[in-house]
Amino acid sequence: MNIRLGISTNFAIKRWADPEDWVRMVAKDLGLEQIQFSFDQFDPRSRQDIMAAYAYRVRNACEKYGARIHSTFTGLSIYPHNLLYHPLAEGREDAVDWFVKAFAMTRELGADAIGGPYGGMDLATFRDPERREEIEALAEEVLVRLLWLAEDYGIKTFYWEQTPILREGPVGIDSTRRHLERINRLRGGKGAEFALCLDVGHAISPDAGAEDRDPYRWLESLAPQAPIIHLQQTDGRYDRHWPFTAGSKSRGIIDADKVLRAIRTSGAADTLLLIEVGHPFEEQDDRVWQDVAESVEYWREALKNITSNEGAR
Structure with a gap:
């Protein structure tokens, strides 16, 4: 079992915009190498020469500080859009246009993977069974076309992030597994692989059964299909994205030791854990950084413990 630790640039949105700053903070101050780039940091629809200049800065900073962009992610700014649905x-x-430009920027950043949700239905569609079925089929058709296009940009993997909202796709373990299998079957072995990004804070859907609201069951069942896992602290009621601090631990349900044991139980061979915490924009900046650093240390210690325990066997 190989488990690595990285971080999403979600924490840096609006606060640390220059790649020289956030890459240094991640690699030098936090001691992490793997970075997932959120498109909230920079709009992929920017003019091509401007985007390329920004991506050049990111690559230079990564080379300077010994970090790498593992993958890119849709981010909050595009998430409210209906996109493929x-x-x-x-x-x-329009969603295809956005994703194609995101593919292009992913390539410029030196990464070969992208991820995120790919859309959500409006209420009128969702509440009309015939129309809902039609839009689901159209969305899958467009998604497969995008997976084929992704290969032209050097994209090897699309990490679909399952969400707790039924209008955005499956909310259960079994239905999520079936969706992964169906899309990969439809793409016929061509284009980017359709893999899972499993967020430990997403097992909260009111439309799911009790077992599907247990984050550890998700990990035990689907970690082998989820090469990347987003880490956030939550109370099990909402998608909180709290940090892993002493203050949030008392009200949170995510325990690092339990997460790592569940991944081990699943039989997953290679997993990248990505800390994805978010603060209100009104939060004091120094507090944000302190929380991020404390969260990294919490998971680093948990990984040391599980490694020591495995070595002692």
Whole structure:
């Protein structure tokens, strides 16, 4: 079992915009090598020469400090859009345009993987069974087309992030597994692989059964299909993205030792854990950084413990 630790740039949104700053902070101050780049840091629809200049800065900073962009991620700014589930054809084509430009920026950043949710239905569509089935089929058709296109940009993997919202796709363990299998079957072995990004804070859907609201069951069942796992502290009621601090531990349900044991039980061979914490923009900046550093240390210690225990066997 190989488990590595990295971090999403989610923590840096609006506070640390220059790659020289956030790459240094991650690699030198936190001691992490693997970075997932959120498109909240920079819009992939920017003019091509501007985007390329920014990506050049990121690559230079990574080389300078010994870090790498493992993958890119959709981020909060595009998440509220309907994207591939848009009820209108022009809305879905606009989503294709966004993803293609995101593929291009991913390549410029030196990464070969991208991830995130790929859309959500509007209420009118969701509440009409026939229309819902139609849009689901259209979304899958467009998604497969995107996976094929991704290969042209050197993208090897698309990490789909399952969410707790039924209008955005499956909310259960078995239905999530079936969706992964179906999309990979539809792409026919061509294009980017459709893999899972499992977020430990997403086992909270009110539309799911009791077992599907247990984050450890998700890990035990699906960690082998989830090469990357997002880490956040949550109370099991909402998608909180709290840090892993002493203050949040008393009200949170995510325990590092339990997470690592569940991954080990699953039989997953290679897993990248990505800390994905978010603070209100009103939070004091020094507090944000302190929480991020404490969260990294919490998971680093847990990884040391499980490694020591395995070595003692």
